[in-house]
Amino acid sequence: GMVCAGDKFNADEEAVAAAARRILLAAAPGRFDCVLADLRGIVRLPTDCNEAWEEEIRIAHGKCNGNKNNTCKQRLSFLSRAGHKVHAFFHARTGPSGCRLSGYIRVAYALLFLYSRGLMAFDLEFLMDPRVGVMPYRATRHTRHFMDETNTLSIFRYFPDSPLVLYGTFYLGLVSGFLLLLGIAPRWQAASIYLVLCNMHSHSYILYDHQDVMLRLWAFFLVLLPLDHVTIRDGFGLRPAAPEQGQTTSWPMWPFQLWRIVTCLVYAGAGLGKASSKYWQSGVALYYCLYDQGFGFKLFDLDWLFNRMITIKLMTWPVAVLEALSWITIWPRSTRRITFIAVVLLHLGIELTMVMHIFQYLSVLGWIVFFVEPNDGRSSNGSNGGKATLLLASPSSARHRTRKTLESILIFVFACLFIIDQLPTGFVERGSPEAMRPFVNKYIHKPRLRLRAKVSPLLKMTGLISGAWHLYTDEPANEMHRYTAVIKYKGGTKPTVWRSPDFSNSAWHVKERNLWVGAYYDYIGWDDDDNVFPAVSALVERLACIYSDNGIAYDVEGGQLVIHPNNTVSSISLMQHWTHGVKPPNDLGWFEPARQKMKTGSTCLYVFNVPDLERPFGMVRQYAYDEDSEYDEQSGCVDYHESDDKYHQIGSFTDDSGLNGNGRDEL
Numbered sequence: 001g002m003v004c005a006g007d008k009f010n011a012d013e014e015a016v017a018a019a020a021r022r023i024l025l026a027a028a029p030g031r032f033d034c035v036l037a038d039l040r041g042i043v044r045l046p047t048d049c050n051e052a053w054e055e056e057i058r059i060a061h062g063k064c065n066g067n068k069n070n071t072c073k074q075r076l077s078f079l080s081r082a083g084h085k086v087h088a089f090f091h092a093r094t095g096p097s098g099c100r101l102s103g104y105i106r107v108a109y110a111l112l113f114l115y116s117r118g119l120m121a122f123d124l125e126f127l128m129d130p131r132v133g134v135m136p137y138r139a140t141r142h143t144r145h146f147m148d149e150t151n152t153l154s155i156f157r158y159f160p161d162s163p164l165v166l167y168g169t170f171y172l173g174l175v176s177g178f179l180l181l182l183g184i185a186p187r188w189q190a191a192s193i194y195l196v197l198c199n200m201h202s203h204s205y206i207l208y209d210h211q212d213v214m215l216r217l218w219a220f221f222l223v224l225l226p227l228d229h230v231t232i233r234d235g236f237g238l239r240p241a242a243p244e245q246g247q248t249t250s251w252p253m254w255p256f257q258l259w260r261i262v263t264c265l266v267y268a269g270a271g272l273g274k275a276s277s278k279y280w281q282s283g284v285a286l287y288y289c290l291y292d293q294g295f296g297f298k299l300f301d302l303d304w305l306f307n308r309m310i311t312i313k314l315m316t317w318p319v320a321v322l323e324a325l326s327w328i329t330i331w332p333r334s335t336r337r338i339t340f341i342a343v344v345l346l347h348l349g350i351e352l353t354m355v356m357h358i359f360q361y362l363s364v365l366g367w368i369v370f371f372v373e374p375n376d377g378r379s380s381n382g383s384n385g386g387k388a389t390l391l392l393a394s395p396s397s398a399r400h401r402t403r404k405t406l407e408s409i410l411i412f413v414f415a416c417l418f419i420i421d422q423l424p425t426g427f428v429e430r431g432s433p434e435a436m437r438p439f440v441n442k443y444i445h446k447p448r449l450r451l452r453a454k455v456s457p458l459l460k461m462t463g464l465i466s467g468a469w470h471l472y473t474d475e476p477a478n479e480m481h482r483y484t485a486v487i488k489y490k491g492g493t494k495p496t497v498w499r500s501p502d503f504s505n506s507a508w509h510v511k512e513r514n515l516w517v518g519a520y521y522d523y524i525g526w527d528d529d530d531n532v533f534p535a536v537s538a539l540v541e542r543l544a545c546i547y548s549d550n551g552i553a554y555d556v557e558g559g560q561l562v563i564h565p566n567n568t569v570s571s572i573s574l575m576q577h578w579t580h581g582v583k584p585p586n587d588l589g590w591f592e593p594a595r596q597k598m599k600t601g602s603t604c605l606y607v608f609n610v611p612d613l614e615r616p617f618g619m620v621r622q623y624a625y626d627e628d629s630e631y632d633e634q635s636g637c638v639d640y641h642e643s644d645d646k647y648h649q650i651g652s653f654t655d656d657s658g659l660n661g662n663g664r665d666e667l
Contacts, residue, residue, distance in 0.1 A: 092374035103229030110181035139534040142624040154202035183231020190222035198463035211359035224255035263366035264327035269424035271324035273473025276431030283313030291478035291581030310590035478581030481525030484651035533625035607636035
């Protein structure tokens with residue numbers, strides 16, 4: 001095998017390299033094998049290996065130009081060259097700099113993971129505890145999202161009501177994240193995090209969005225990378241590693257290339273979706289964000305910048321253009337740096353204006369992978385410009401050939417799975433000329449959907465499922481939600497009004513600290529009954545347990561909600577209060593204030609009438625939503641008492657007198 005670099009070499013090494021090349025040509029002239037055999041840099045070639053290899057082939061068979069040698073022409077045909085390029089694209093190797101950059105990516109990912117899951121740890125009991133949580137597995141497993149998109153090998157399928165399994169799985173992830181940060185058995189830790197995320201996502205899928213899918217997929221790619229640089233053993237890159245540590249100095253490019261492909265699929269979905277959306281085409285998409293509770297100014301709130309249509313349009317259009325082009329312009333080395341800078345500035349703007357947690361940082365990590373290059377990007381003369389050199393050599397042993405074959409199979413399988421799952425063919429159809437849409441639908445979009453249906457079980461089993469990426473591609477979120485519950489008691493005791501926390505006017509750091517609680521209350525406000533109903537049912541259970549003075553409790557072992565005779569609660573009604581952004585008036589001037597009065601309303605979500613019993617009674621709760629029945633019938637809202645209206649009014653967006661709570665409870 002041979003290793004290419006731009007380093008100097010002595011006469012002996014040059015002689016060895018020349019002899020090796022002659023032997024390879026004699027053994028297999030005309031072959032385009034590009035497997036990279038790592039001999040720790042002992043054998044180095046002075047010229048670009050791609051050019052050298054092809055030149056040797058031409059010498060062996062005669063020049064093709066003007067030559068009647070058909071065999072030579074066939075071997076140097078377009079298909080051969082294309083196959084050679086594809087092979088080199090995946091099987092080239094990066095050098096020490098690429099391995100070191102992988103270490104920095106590992107550290108950044110570990111910090112993001114620990115920050116995100118550290119915040120969740122504060123609210124884990126409230127969210128997922130099988131005894132008192134608002135999203136226990138017994139409820140969330142009935143959501144449509146669970147059945148459509150989650151990992152089929154979840155540990156919670158076998159231990160649905162076990163607090164030990166829940167907390168053990170969660171804190172295993174935190175421990176693995178800390179060890180990944182330190183660089184202790186890092187690939188094992190990345191694998192552990194990936195499995196933990198697969199299980200946690202299947203536990204409460206409704207709680208997670210695309211940034212959590214990205215967090216999971218990035219962990220998968222880390223498993224495939226060299227992660228032994230920038231660890232606690234080398235002072236996180238501040239001091240040279242000891243020789244006995246044996247740090248990786250060369251690594252195949254195919255894991256990086258797969259990560260690159262997925263990053264581009266993410267932004268192809270976002271970019272093509274925005275390019276084909278009327279909201280982005282007209283420049284009003286960011287206008288709707290003004291009404292969303294996640295849009296919060298972290299450092300400043302400039303009315304002239306965020307509340308004028310001219311500036312809103314001038315911010316909307318560049319975002320759509322950048323996302324539509326960045327996944328293309330990132331590939332050529334000549335445009336890679338400027339594309340990366342533009343993307344970083346875009347995500348910096350997201351960080352300053354929206355509470356999107358770690359999405360922007362995970363996205364930047366995906367773009368950083370593009371700076372891991374074959375042979376660290378060095379050309380044949382050792383400079384950092386021009387065409388990167390690649391090793392073109394035949395495998396030196398049967399073991400290497402077997403490994404190459406297995407890697408090629410993995411590359412093909414993973415690439416096909418990612419493309420079939422994530423390729424935004426729906427947006428391609430929507431953005432096509434109207435006359436072309438039937439053709440795109442019949443020969444591109446529907447065939448991909450059929451393929452995805454076939455590979456979906458494998459995607460779910462492996463935890464690689466994500467679907468096409470929809471990142472604010474249509475009408476952006478423009479709603480706010482809050483909730484009230486009226487708890488009535490036996491014997492005529494005055495009702496209690498519970499109200500959910502209201503983060504809509506909170507400072508950005510309060511929203512960030514309460515991210516997961518806020519996400520829960522946001523998602524149960526979806527107009528999506530079969531996803532929301534199980535979580536709403538569990539929320540009412542929690543309220544019943546809290547306000548009944550231990551008269552109502554969930555029996556984990558029996559799988560029942562037990563109502564005792566000493567229960568004091570007679571009924572609970574849960575109401576959702578919402579605001580919704582409105583379409584900008586057609587006559588709105590570009591320099592006039594853009595914000596309009598929002599639509600407001602209230603909707604009954606659930607009514608729980610507690611039976612009056614003389615002895616303990618175990619009630620098996622039904623969490624699954626039946627699409628063949630009306631929501632009001634299943635939720636009990638047909639039994640809603642209008643007398644509760646005056647109590648629910650305190651949470652309404654039309655009555656600001658209730659915003660400060662006046663001492664009422666929050667959950």
